[in-house]
Amino acid sequence: MIDSAAATEHSVCGMNCSPCAAPVAPTAAPTADRKRRPLLGPSWFAAVMGTGIVANAAVTLPWAFHGLRTAAMVVWLGAALLLVLLAVGYLRQRALRLHAGDPVTAQFFGAPPMALLTVGSGALLLGRRLIGLEAALAVDWVLWSLGTVLGLGTACAVPYLMVTRHRFAPDAAFGGWLMPVVPPMVSAATGALLVPHAPAGQLRLALLLGCYAMLGLGLVAALLVLAMIYGRLVHHEAPTGPVVPTVWIGLGALGQSVTALGALAAVAPSALPAPYARGTAVFALLGGVVVWGFAMLWLALATGLTVRTIRTGLPFAPTWWSFIFPVGACVTATGTLAERTGSEAFVWTAVVFYGLLVIAWVVVAGHSLRHAARNIWVSAYEED
Template sequence: MGTAILATAAAVLPWRVPGLDTLALVAWLLSVVVLTVLLAGSLRRPRVALGHGGDPVLAPFYGAPPMALLTVGAATLLVGRDVLGTTAAVTVDWVLWSAGTAAGLVAAVTVPFLQFTRHTGGDGASAGWLIAVVPPMVSASGGALLVPYAPAGQVRLTLLLGCWAMFGMSLIASFVVLTLIWHRLATLRVGPVATAPVLWIGIGPFGQSITAANLLGDAGHGVLPEPYDRAFGALGVLYGVPAWGFALLWAGLAAAVTVRAVRTHLPFSLSWWSFTFPVGTMVTGTSALAAHLHATALALIAVLGYGALLTAWALVAFRTARGLRHGTLARPA
């Protein structure tokens, strides 16, 4: 999902520059390859893939595979249709969205249930907990893109209302988790240096929710009865701008903690991928607000944010490839 977000974010940027479409296409193709390899590896070792439910640290990451399916599906519809054609792209997206939504809903219920009933120990709430509850929000965004392709009438309305319900499900759960994280940080401090990148996950629910609210607002025109179509359309902006402000606050805190960690040597780990997808959701959310409000400042911020996302992705992908090549990926740098 850290690679597919490069494609989706590029597809919705308010300003187009030469080479951007090619970059989006390459990112989409690479994300398809990576997803295929990871799914094949998981299917070959299902016991390993499903054996982390009792681990309080690893269990929340069961939300990551559903988000990968959903993000690649959205990228296929937005970018891949230039290669596959609209009909094939929509079909692929329906399959990935359906599988990702089902798995994401299971993770959003199962992981908190395990936390409530089985998991013990640990240092309290972590930003990693958000990974388990964010998938329904990603489903809401992806579902909004599919609303126009659903059969007209009750099927289309049901899809739209279901996406809004998943929006609320994930948003409120994220608020609860973020409150717990803030309390932990204020009372127990930031913890080990290596965990600093995980704090960036905190902006993910906001960027994704801004994206979802605006996409769902647009999708409601002609589907919801009046005046609710206009009301939900306005909600994307009325919610999005304040949420965008808080996301900037969290990003500032995460950046400060990261700089502090770098000064004391921040070892490379797979947690560095937290620098990609959450930032990508902020780019898509900012792009949506810029498009609805015709705000030049927001458009500029979205473009600059995409530049930061691309830089972060290149760095993390390079370090990951080098770690795989030398067999040091699982060991601290």
């Protein structure tokens, strides 16, 4: 049996290099002696998620800074362009079945739907200044619908594969296991933006209740996975190498749930009777603060593990993007609580988190660009 920790460390590299593809790749033809170009893994869509959340989180900040929205719009355009490039490149590979057969790579099927949802919400929050409200709504409806369908499919299909086809050692649980179940929570948070634009009546009510149902689906499943990850951390050796950044995904799941609670409570009065609408506001505040507190505990744990790993060496991998979206979710969650409570502590915390988010995004994006340029050069050299 292949060591599960080693297999995880190879698979999260984002490319199907020889060690990653060995357990699942078909036997190569005798004539295929030269090296194959590495396959693009679904984990690279986390770059779209991270870039998109940098743009979207700027809108939720309690404070407005001169030129921030314009800069955020430019970043959103970059995320949209990156989404198109990655989607075309990934679909051209026709590697879906190959990646579904890998017990680690399959976990990152949650990244593409969340990338769609993030860019879609950015169209409504930021793109409307560029393309107008009507076009922005059309883009968001399409991307939200597609991302929601794919996200729900991933949330059902990947756990099914884990139960029926994949086999895991006792120390196999890692942060990537959250990726398939988080997309419905992102759909809930981003779907709240569309509730006021849905036709009044049963359609608007169905959209709101559907978002709450997806929030419940994602949050309960995420808490189950977080318990398994914590059990692995306590009972087995601490993760090393490129696996460590995936611990931060737990922070993203918790932050996204707080954001969704606040966003849904804000639009609930347009679809629910007054008593229940007021109840959603209470739930968003009290439940949000409780979950936010747990998120801060997870933040401390993830930070400690990351600092410990940096001291011994943390090689670059696409999992570095696991630092970005979770911190962005913390910004939106903290900003939501700041708006609801008027607490200066939440206001300052949201601003500090956003500053750290931008710094981390610049660092990770720079490493990603160098990594991509190096791989393009190597691929061109091998073809020659």
